Amino acid sequence: MASIKPTPDLRPARLNALGEFAASIAHEVKQPLAAITLNARAGLQWLDQDPPRLEEARAALRIVLEASMAATGMVRSLHGMACQTAPQRATFVVNDVVRDVLQLLRAELRLQCIGVTEDYGPDYQLNADRVQLMQVIMNLVLNAIEALKDIHDRPRTLALRTAIDGGALCVSVADNGAGIPAALAERIFDPLFSTKPGGTGMGLAICRSIAQAHGGCLRSGDARPHGAVFHLSFKEYTLWTPSRS
Ligand SMILES: Nc1ncnc2c1ncn2[C@@H]1O[C@H](COP(=O)(O)OP(=O)(O)OP(=O)(O)O)[C@@H](O)[C@H]1O
Ligand SMILES: [Mg+2]
Incomplete structure (x- = not known):
């Protein structure tokens, strides 16, 4: 009788991959959805005023549109990563992307009383x-x-910076929170690793794989005198120059 070879059980691996994919989607759309809800509600309130505050309502609707486009784009990009298709490349100014992110999160930053510092280098393109x-x-x-x-004994600060550092285009995001314990410095990039109740632990894993898919890298460090800093860097970049036409 022919022997029957046991087939390896692929289910746990597949389930894990599926779990990570589902966690990634949940993670990435959470923020844009929150921005959509917040701004749609604000838009309705502006319209309900007597007389209606049309300019404010329009601004809120613009953010709703941007956030929903961001969510759609993020789902597409995660799908692309899961199918291992190449990133959809275009040439753009990095400073503009940093400004767009701050625009989407402005209400949340204000609500949390976080002072933001922006320090932009020249308009480098990726x-x-x-x-x-x-x-x-x-x-x-x-x-x-x-x-x-969790910071209540000092003003909360967030510092965003773009610069050329060691020949690479670098975007840094620093806060003055409690920082990252040395023992966790590498584990924080592992998929599903989180120290937060309810955290998916997918954020940094997604960030690092995106950086690497672009030939870049993402590192964490200590900010002075308190907090954590993340450096995202890319070796290949160009300087934006106004077109002469
Ligand atoms: N700015 C920071 N300061 C201190 N610790 C951080 C910082 N950013 C990340 N970490 C640590 O890295 C861990 C992993 O972060 P990651 O974004 O991958 O997942 P998460 O934030 O825990 O979960 P989720 O992103 O789903 O909310 C966090 O749980 C936290 O311990
Ligand atoms: Mg996170």
């Missing part, structure tokens, strides 16, 4: 997937906001 870069910066800023929630 040839990369813009939505994915936005995802990375948004996740880093959201982590900073969460790290600052």
Whole structure:
């Protein structure tokens, strides 16, 4: 009788991959959905005023549109990552993406009393997937906001910086929270690793794989005198120059 070879049980691996994919989608759309709800509600309130505050309602609706486009783009980009398709590259100015992220999170930053410092270098361009870069910066800023929630004895600060550092284009996101314990410095990038109740632990794993898919890297460090700093860097970049036409 022919022997029957036991087939390896692929289910746990598949389930894990599916679990990580589902966790990634849940993670990435959470923030844009929150921005949509908040701004749609604000828009209705502006319209209900007598007389209706049309300019404010229009501004709220513009954010609803941007956030829903961001969510759609993020789902597409995660799907692309899961299917291992190449990032959809275009050339854009990195400073603009940082500003777009801050615009989407402005209400939350204000609500949490976080003072934001922006320090932009010249308008360097990346040839990369813009939505994915936005995802990375948004996740880093959201982590900073969460790290600052426990800080009550000093003003909460978030510092965003773009610069050329060691020949690479670098975006840094620093907060003055409690920082990252040395023992966790590498584990924080593992999928599903989280120290937060209810955290999916997918944010930094997604960020690092996006950086690497673009030939870049993402590192964490200590901010001075308190807090954590994340450096996202890319070796290949160009300087934006106004077209002469
Ligand atoms: N700015 C920061 N300051 C201190 N610790 C941080 C910071 N950013 C990330 N971490 C640590 O890294 C861990 C992993 O972060 P990651 O974004 O991957 O998941 P999460 O934030 O825990 O969960 P989720 O993103 O689903 O809310 C966090 O749980 C936290 O311990
Ligand atoms: Mg996170």
